[in-house]
Amino acid sequence: MAGTWVFVEQKDGNIRKVTFEMLSELKKGGDEVSAVVFGKGVEGLAPALAAAGADKVLVADDDLFAAYNTGAYVAQMVAMIKEFSPNAVLFAHSFNGRDMASRLAQKLDAGLATDAVAAEISAGKGFFTRAIYAGKALAKVEVTGSPVLATIRPGVWEVGSTAGAGEVVKVAIAATAADVYQVAKSFIPTVSARPDLSEAAVVVSGGRGCKGPEGIKLVEQLADLLGAAVGGSRASIDSGWLGHELQVGQTGKVVLPNLYVACGISGAIQHLAGMSSSKFIAAINTDTEAPIFNVSDFGVVADLFKVIPILCSELKK
Amino acid sequence: MKVLVCVKQTFDTEAKIELKGGVISDAGINLIINPYDEVAVEGGIQLKEKGVATEVVVISAGSDKAMDAIRTALAMGADRGILVKQDTAADEYARAVALAAAIKAENPDLVLAGHVAADDGSSQVPTRIAEILGLPHVNVMTSVEIAGGKATCTCEADGGTAVIEVALPAVISSQVSWNEPRYPSMKGIMAAKKKPVATVDAVAVENKVKIVEFALPAAKTAGIKIEDEADVCAAKLADWMKNTVKVEVK
Numbered sequence: 001m002a003g004t005w006v007f008v009e010q011k012d013g014n015i016r017k018v019t020f021e022m023l024s025e026l027k028k029g030g031d032e033v034s035a036v037v038f039g040k041g042v043e044g045l046a047p048a049l050a051a052a053g054a055d056k057v058l059v060a061d062d063d064l065f066a067a068y069n070t071g072a073y074v075a076q077m078v079a080m081i082k083e084f085s086p087n088a089v090l091f092a093h094s095f096n097g098r099d100m101a102s103r104l105a106q107k108l109d110a111g112l113a114t115d116a117v118a119a120e121i122s123a124g125k126g127f128f129t130r131a132i133y134a135g136k137a138l139a140k141v142e143v144t145g146s147p148v149l150a151t152i153r154p155g156v157w158e159v160g161s162t163a164g165a166g167e168v169v170k171v172a173i174a175a176t177a178a179d180v181y182q183v184a185k186s187f188i189p190t191v192s193a194r195p196d197l198s199e200a201a202v203v204v205s206g207g208r209g210c211k212g213p214e215g216i217k218l219v220e221q222l223a224d225l226l227g228a229a230v231g232g233s234r235a236s237i238d239s240g241w242l243g244h245e246l247q248v249g250q251t252g253k254v255v256l257p258n259l260y261v262a263c264g265i266s267g268a269i270q271h272l273a274g275m276s277s278s279k280f281i282a283a284i285n286t287d288t289e290a291p292i293f294n295v296s297d298f299g300v301v302a303d304l305f306k307v308i309p310i311l312c313s314e315l316k317k
Numbered sequence: 318m319k320v321l322v323c324v325k326q327t328f329d330t331e332a333k334i335e336l337k338g339g340v341i342s343d344a345g346i347n348l349i350i351n352p353y354d355e356v357a358v359e360g361g362i363q364l365k366e367k368g369v370a371t372e373v374v375v376i377s378a379g380s381d382k383a384m385d386a387i388r389t390a391l392a393m394g395a396d397r398g399i400l401v402k403q404d405t406a407a408d409e410y411a412r413a414v415a416l417a418a419a420i421k422a423e424n425p426d427l428v429l430a431g432h433v434a435a436d437d438g439s440s441q442v443p444t445r446i447a448e449i450l451g452l453p454h455v456n457v458m459t460s461v462e463i464a465g466g467k468a469t470c471t472c473e474a475d476g477g478t479a480v481i482e483v484a485l486p487a488v489i490s491s492q493v494s495w496n497e498p499r500y501p502s503m504k505g506i507m508a509a510k511k512k513p514v515a516t517v518d519a520v521a522v523e524n525k526v527k528i529v530e531f532a533l534p535a536a537k538t539a540g541i542k543i544e545d546e547a548d549v550c551a552a553k554l555a556d557w558m559k560n561t562v563k564v565e566v567k
């Protein structure tokens with residue numbers, strides 16, 4: 001079969017946007033693009049995958065795959081790779097994607113480029129650009145072998161409109177219950193009406209300058225007006241104003257939104273590492289010397305407690 | 318219970334990255350324990366303090382310089398160290414092969430590591446080690462309970478929090494929110510000097526991933542900056558958001 005595969009990131013039938021981004025980007029090349037979906041009752045996802053560019057949709061449908069678990073997913077993927085010999089398999093650089101790809105790569109004695117922000121793939125070879133030192137440098141790497149394996153950072157590619165045929169291929173189930181070594185005790189979804197931080201088109205972040213939950217509330221109001229995710233500097237996370245999963249920076253998340261708004265954030269090097277690749281950056285800070293202004297497309301030297309409420313009403317106009 | 322903690326020596330997160338002769342220069346850069354691994358070291362020490370672990374061994378693959386990272390972990394409270402001497406250009410595969418061979422010889426009940434390194438950001442090595450050793454693994458753990466030969470891990474997961482149980486021995490990679498690493502005390506630093514550190518040579522294997530080139534991202538330049546009354550600032554910022562960024566307002 002060869003071709004290039006995209007492993008579909010989905011939970012309870014909701015496909016993550018990064019999957020569509022990968023399908024659309026690969027569709028621009030000449031190779032056949034297949035979406036590989038594991039789950040229970042997931043065949044119905046095929047039309048959406050086809051619309052983003054999947055020529056084929058390989059479906060492994062079984063109770064064993066109802067929720068992600070490394071052992072069964074890797075065993076199934078190994079069997080499929082042996083049977084179909086794809087040129088490359090791309091995963092999302094999500095928690096599950098990197099977990100699965102790492103174990104798979106080692107099982108295949110193969111190399112793996114994680115968190116790639118650009119890719120050039122040909123048969124038996126892949127070149128990937130990786131952001132290292134949390135984005136302070138870039139490394140172009142070559143992964144040889146078959147298949148070429150990589151995880152791709154969400155948000156680096158756009159979802160296109162070139163559809164593929166989306167031919168559904170049901171694959172044999174090779175994994176068994178004996179492959180499972182992690183027992184899932186519970187899963188508590190993050191209840192938030194806001195988009196995921198690593199996939200959001202707009203991120204509004206609050207730092208120590210927010211001074212407390214009241215200031216964070218202003219950040220949240222602005223975020224909701226823009227349909228944005230909320231993030232924070234380590235100072236606001238360490239102060240307990242925001243959950244740890246919302247930290248942006250070198251020891252938090254790296255974000256790539258169209259617009260990043262930094263409110264009361266000084267712009268420490270560890271924070272800049274997580275957000276300076278954003279397309280547009282705006283900053284609100286009382287200190288005209290704050291380093292955040294060095295990376296901002298639009299900076300206002302002002303008090304966020306005064307600016308944000310007026311900004312919200314101006315935006316609504 | 319014997320706990321092994323993998324530590325990588327990395328650049329200080331304050332470091333400014335520069336290229337010299339096409340490669341990343343380490344001139345004048347302060348080296349630290351990868352902040353994620355530091356949390357794993359702290360977690361291992363706390364397990365010993367709680368009486369869950371009996372011994373905490375730190376292991377690092379790297380050049381002779383990595384001895385400093387091991388000594389720091391010993392000063393924090395780990396019992397002994399292992400330095401696996403390896404070229405710093407080793408990729409994730411070669412790193413994992415070298416570490417797994419040394420870990421196997423120790424036969425630990427639990428292997429801890431940070432879930433990612435602050436330098437290469439790969440997030441591969443702990444999972445690869447688990448695969449080589451044929452052990453279960455769990456990634457991005459934020460807290461763990463160990464009892465009855467099992468580890469019950471609360472983990473940061475895509476879209477939520479997962480609780481995952483694995484049988485020991487296992488490899489668990491941790492998230493920075495697990496704990497707050499201690500600073501080594503003077504007494505700890507003195508004691509660390511006398512703690513044993515074994516040195517072994519890495520199993521020689523070829524890298525699977527080749528570096529083609531390094532580059533620095535295009536430097537961001539400062540754009541417009543206005544200093545004015547709050548209402549003027551807000552109006553201009555709103556205008557920029559609407560007309561230049563073209564945001565959608567809900």
Ligand SMILES: Cc1cc2nc3c(=O)[nH]c(=O)nc-3n(C[C@H](O)[C@H](O)[C@H](O)COP(=O)(O)OP(=O)(O)OC[C@H]3O[C@@H](n4cnc5c(N)ncnc54)[C@H](O)[C@@H]3O)c2cc1C
Pocket residue numbers: 206207208209210232233234235236247248249250251252253263264265266267268269270271274284285286287290302303304305330352
């Ligand atoms: C190993 C390590 C890892 C780290 N990882 C991260 C990371 O991943 N992410 C991260 O963010 N940090 C990280 N840090 C911490 C980082 O060094 C900074 O300490 C942190 O980013 C500072 O957060 P801040 O900008 O919110 O706070 P500060 O630096 O205190 O800045 C607050 C800003 O708010 C402004 N301000 C105050 N009042 C107002 C007002 N009313 N209106 C507008 N502006 C106001 C001030 O002028 C100031 O610029 C890390 C540090 C270390 C050592």
